[in-house]
Amino acid sequence: MIQLPYTDVPQEMLSGLADYQRVVDSQASYAERVAKAKSEFSARNKKTNMVFKEVRAALSRMCTNTRRCCYCEDSMADEVEHIAPKDLYPERVFDWQNYLYACGPCNSPKGSQYAVVTATGELQPVNRPKGAPVTPPMGGTHALINPRLENPQDFLWLDIVDTFNFVALADPGTISERRAIYTCKILALNNRDVLIEARRVAFGSYRARLFEYIHKRNGGAEDAELLRLIAGLRSMANPAVWAEMKRSHAARPEINQLFIQAPEALTW
Known part of the structure; x- marks a missing residue:
């Protein structure tokens, strides 16, 4: 939540x-x-x-x-x-x-x-x-x-x-x-395997979205395209996963590197 x-x-x-x-x-x-x-x-x-x-x-x-x-x-x-x-x-x-x-x-x-x-x-x-x-x-x-x-x-x-x-x-x-x-x-938040798997999948999807944003930004994408990527990320399911990624990124080196490259993502 x-x-x-x-x-x-x-x-x-x-x-x-x-x-x-x-x-x-x-x-x-x-x-x-x-x-x-x-x-x-x-x-x-x-x-x-x-x-x-x-x-x-x-x-x-x-x-x-x-x-x-x-x-x-x-x-x-x-x-x-x-x-x-x-x-x-x-x-x-x-x-x-x-x-x-x-x-x-x-x-x-x-x-x-x-x-x-x-x-x-x-x-x-x-x-x-x-x-x-x-x-x-x-x-x-x-x-x-x-x-x-x-x-x-x-x-x-x-x-x-x-x-x-x-x-x-x-x-x-x-x-x-x-x-x-x-x-x-x-609410059985930890007792339904489908929810746990959905969060795990969402983690990978958020990570991929952030990687895509960095790749497009570094490649000179226009602001309009970057804004669409940000809006797409922010509208994904399981927003608690994204919130925790921003709060605890230091615990996962692979996503920490992404946030180091795109610190602006911490405000999304």
Whole structure:
């Protein structure tokens, strides 16, 4: 994951979401708000709904390549995902900041699974077991790294030398480490061979693109052609691989030489 870019959205979209949210918030009890959140979102999240047409367009602009999932960065995103689940946080069911575009293989297993970090530093699941009373979740820091509001690179580093797994960046026992481990687990970022192989392939593709840029630049290519090469690189899938290559290039001598030849690439 990478931190998702800011995108301008029309005020009409935000006003429409706020109107929908007021319907949910007007319910008398928490249980009623949860039920209303689910029914209202199902009714509103339609391709024919102009508010959600704008929501989907804005979420698409945040994605890389051909609308890649904002969690795994590999599969095509086709679901409006609630980062904080609507089953637990009905007050955020129509919160624009609580949305991202995700793929089914990421969204479905995550579902309403969620956890918080308590005041004592313990990670506590807050998802509601089937048949349990519909009561509000306990408070605490949300455990899942939120790429809308946080930079996942502050919590995770990607091993681009060997395993191509995401690894917690913080010291063992810290809240940041617990959040990193939880995020990787709940999204199965290291448990799907297809994702690991996709990152490995992306590493080679990014390296080849950078080599091509250097070759064309040194050969006197026009600025327009170089800009197209840069744009192509920046629109590739698995942008977390590129972000880690820029951060950790010294660990891979063959790509370090490329960045030495093209230091401007560190700003792409």
